[in-house]
Amino acid sequence: MLRRLTIRDFVIVDHLELDFQSGFGALTGETGAGKSILLDALGLALGDRADAAAVRSGRERAEICAEFDPPEDAALAAWLAEQALEAEEGVLILRRVVDAGGRSRAWLNGTPVTLTQLREVGEFLCDIHGQHAHHALLRAEAQRALLDTHAGALELAAATADCHRAWRQALDQRMRAEQDSAATERERELLAWQVRELEELDFRTEQWLELNQEHGRLAHAAGLMDGADEVLAALGDNELAVAPLLARLGTRVGEMAGIDPALDEVRGLLADAAIQADEALHALRRYRDRLDLDPERLAETEARIGAVTDLARKHRATPEELPALLEDWRARLETLSASADPARLAAREAEARKAYEAAAARLSAARRPAAEALSAHISEAMQGLAMAGGRFEVALVAQPEGSVHGMESVEFRVAANPSQPLRPLAKVASGGELSRIGLAIQVMTSRDTSTPTLIFDEVDVGIGGGVAEIVGKLLHRLGRERQVLCVTHLPQVAACADWQWNIAKAERGGEVLSRVSVLDGQGRVEEIARMLGGVNITDTTRRHAAEMLGQD
Numbered sequence: 001m002l003r004r005l006t007i008r009d010f011v012i013v014d015h016l017e018l019d020f021q022s023g024f025g026a027l028t029g030e031t032g033a034g035k036s037i038l039l040d041a042l043g044l045a046l047g048d049r050a051d052a053a054a055v056r057s058g059r060e061r062a063e064i065c066a067e068f069d070p071p072e073d074a075a076l077a078a079w080l081a082e083q084a085l086e087a088e089e090g091v092l093i094l095r096r097v098v099d100a101g102g103r104s105r106a107w108l109n110g111t112p113v114t115l116t117q118l119r120e121v122g123e124f125l126c127d128i129h130g131q132h133a134h135h136a137l138l139r140a141e142a143q144r145a146l147l148d149t150h151a152g153a154l155e156l157a158a159a160t161a162d163c164h165r166a167w168r169q170a171l172d173q174r175m176r177a178e179q180d181s182a183a184t185e186r187e188r189e190l191l192a193w194q195v196r197e198l199e200e201l202d203f204r205t206e207q208w209l210e211l212n213q214e215h216g217r218l219a220h221a222a223g224l225m226d227g228a229d230e231v232l233a234a235l236g237d238n239e240l241a242v243a244p245l246l247a248r249l250g251t252r253v254g255e256m257a258g259i260d261p262a263l264d265e266v267r268g269l270l271a272d273a274a275i276q277a278d279e280a281l282h283a284l285r286r287y288r289d290r291l292d293l294d295p296e297r298l299a300e301t302e303a304r305i306g307a308v309t310d311l312a313r314k315h316r317a318t319p320e321e322l323p324a325l326l327e328d329w330r331a332r333l334e335t336l337s338a339s340a341d342p343a344r345l346a347a348r349e350a351e352a353r354k355a356y357e358a359a360a361a362r363l364s365a366a367r368r369p370a371a372e373a374l375s376a377h378i379s380e381a382m383q384g385l386a387m388a389g390g391r392f393e394v395a396l397v398a399q400p401e402g403s404v405h406g407m408e409s410v411e412f413r414v415a416a417n418p419s420q421p422l423r424p425l426a427k428v429a430s431g432g433e434l435s436r437i438g439l440a441i442q443v444m445t446s447r448d449t450s451t452p453t454l455i456f457d458e459v460d461v462g463i464g465g466g467v468a469e470i471v472g473k474l475l476h477r478l479g480r481e482r483q484v485l486c487v488t489h490l491p492q493v494a495a496c497a498d499w500q501w502n503i504a505k506a507e508r509g510g511e512v513l514s515r516v517s518v519l520d521g522q523g524r525v526e527e528i529a530r531m532l533g534g535v536n537i538t539d540t541t542r543r544h545a546a547e548m549l550g551q552d
Contacts, residue, residue: 001020001022001068001452001453002020002066002067002453002485003019003020003067003068003069003091004017004018004065004066005017005018005020005038005041005042005045005064005067006018006063006064006066007041007062007063007064008062008063009055009059009063010037010040010054010056010062010064011040011053011062012037012056012512012513012514013037013041013056014056014511016515016516018038018516020483020485021498022479022483023479023480023484023498023499024476024478024479024484024496024497024498024499025479025483025484025485025486025497025498025500025501026486026488026496026497026499026501027485027487027501027503028488028494028500028501028503028527029502029503029504030504030505031489035487035503038503039455039485039487041064042066042128042455043128044062044064044096044098044104045064045066045094045095045118046094046119046122046126046128047118050096050104052100052101054098055098055100059100060099061098061099062097062098063095063096063097064095064096065093065094066093066095067091067092067094068091068093068125068126068453069090069091069092069452070091070124070125071124071450071451073124073450076121076124079120079121079124083117085108085109085111085113086109092121093107093109094106094107094118094122095107106118108121123451124450124451125452125453126451126455127446127453127454127455128455128457129442129454129455129457137434137437137441140410143394143410143411144405144409144410146441146445147367147370147374147394147410148363148367149445150374151369151371152366152370153363153366153367153370156366157363157405157406159359159363160360160362160363160404160405160406161404161405162359163355163356163358163359164356164360164402164403164404165404166352166355166356167349167353167356170345170349170352171352173345174342174346174348177342177345188333191329191333192333194315194329195326195329195330195333197311198311198325198326198329201308201322203322203323208308211301211304214301215305231284232281232284232288235277235281236281242277243277246273246274247274249270250270250273250274253267254267356402357402357407360402360406360407361407363406363407364396364406364407367410368396370394371396371410372394374394375392375393377444378437378440378441378444379393381440381444381474382437382440384470385436385440385463385470385471386436387416387417387436387437388417389417389418390415390416390417390418391415392412392414392437392440393413393414394410394411394413395412395422396408396410397409397410412424412425414437425437436467436471439456439463439471439474440474442456443475446478452482452483453482453485454478454482454485455484455485455486456475456484456486456487456488457487458488458489464490464492468493469493469495471490471492471493472490472492472494472496472497473496475493475496475497476496476498479498489531491532494527494528494531495528495548499519500519500524500527501516501518501519502516502527503515503517504517521549524545525545525549526545528545528548528549529541529542529544
């Protein structure tokens with residue numbers, strides 16, 4: 001639940017630190033006093049969009065900090081672990097700073113996070129119903145989303161949408177293939193010829209370096225042989241050959257070192273040099289034995305290099321790029337071959353259609369019981385909201401061809417009294433009826449979520465009298481299960497709250513600022529009396545207010 005909200009320099013709030021309680025809390029006050037501003041500030045902490053207008057005039061930045069007791073929710077724990085975030089000592093602190101230029105930054109338990117992360121964690125903690133939320137229920141997409149959420153079928157709906165897109169893609173591919181068959185066949189024939197040409201070349205990238213090295217060796221074979229013979233002669237095959245000369249010199253210096261040990265180092269160096277020269281002599285002889293003039297092999301390598309170079313030039317590529325080009329052509333040829341096969345395309349389309357129908361059937365199976373239960377619950381709630389005998393129905397209208405949303409559309413229907421037939425909500429509900437039905441839907445569907453904090457921002461607009469009292473009791477009962485906050489102008493609703501705050505404007509230092517007062521018993525009597533009687537509050541009004549507060 002929401003424990004604390006700290007606000008600095010936000011709109012007309014200079015500094016507020018608000019400690020929240022459990023149960024049902026009412027936020028009341030004159031119009032424009034800043035009741036909804038508190039919820040707007042909380043919305044920023046939960047990831048709403050921000051702009052420069054959020055910063056109080058003349059200040060550099062606005063700062064909002066919301067502290068929650070995290071619910072025992074496995075999904076939330078998994079999300080925190082996935083994001084490498086932790087709830088420190090059972091607390092989640094969401095902080096948002098907006099500067100005068102409209103830029104904002106966000107933190108979760110002191111770790112910088114993105115607005116997406118802030119919104120995602122906020123969905124586990126708090127659910128805000130705006131004062132115009134009931135108008136959204138007139139839209140088909142809102143009705144469908146509400147039912148799927150109520151049914152726990154959002155993943156099924158997403159899977160159905162994916163299958164529908166895959167089916168439509170297969171259908172479009174088949175139709176395009178039928179329309180473009182001539183052009184496709186020409187491209188396929190060209191690709192097939194190009195693929196055969198490269199396959200016959202049988203060229204791999206690693207061959208290019210080896211081929212060029214071999215060609216260089218064969219092209220210079222005569223020079224290499226002459227050079228090897230010359231060096232061999234100098235090392236060991238003539239009278240003044242280096243290798244035997246070094247051996248003789250080493251022997252002579254060894255004799256001299258026997259007389260003067262100072263020559264030991266020279267003797268050692270000559271011995272090493274003699275060994276190295278002898279090893280070079282043997283290695284060079286082995287190399288020379290392998291050398292041979294091979295004009296035929298030289299011609300073969302030159303022809304091979306020419307063939308590779310010609311094809312690379314023809315296709316505007318380097319020799320090293322030819323294998324990758326072949327793989328691309330093969331993949332494209334496979335695609336074109338598939339598209340040129342009507343039976344194969346039709347089979348793929350049928351398979352995709354079957355997968356879509358199976359996904360849509362699972363979605364329908366999840367929607368049907370949820371629609372029935374929601375219809376019954378809302379109809380029951382309508383009986384206490386001045387619509388006795390009224391009925392509500394979540395209708396699933398079959399769509400034989402299906403859509404991205406499944407094999408049926410979702411339509412909310414209502415009959416405000418027993419004599420009326422069920423008709424679409426958008427066509428029959430008056431403003432007051434829509435407010436009452438919308439509130440019933442919001443309260444009923446909120447019970448199905450695990451969100452610990454529910455906030456209603458003037459959702460009771462358009463109702464009054466006994467209906468307002470019923471709404472208040474409805475919110476009070478909901479407050480036994482969750483933390484419920486409600487911004488309201490109705491004394492009947494506020495009187496049902498477990499606790500109440502008054503939000504008012506006050507002038508200080510030439511500025512008009514919003515302030516919050518926590519109301520005690522007598523304070524609540526005065527506030528309820530103000531809401532009942534307006535400017536002039538009489539003792540009778542106060543007694544009436546006290547009587548309302550004494551009710552269950």
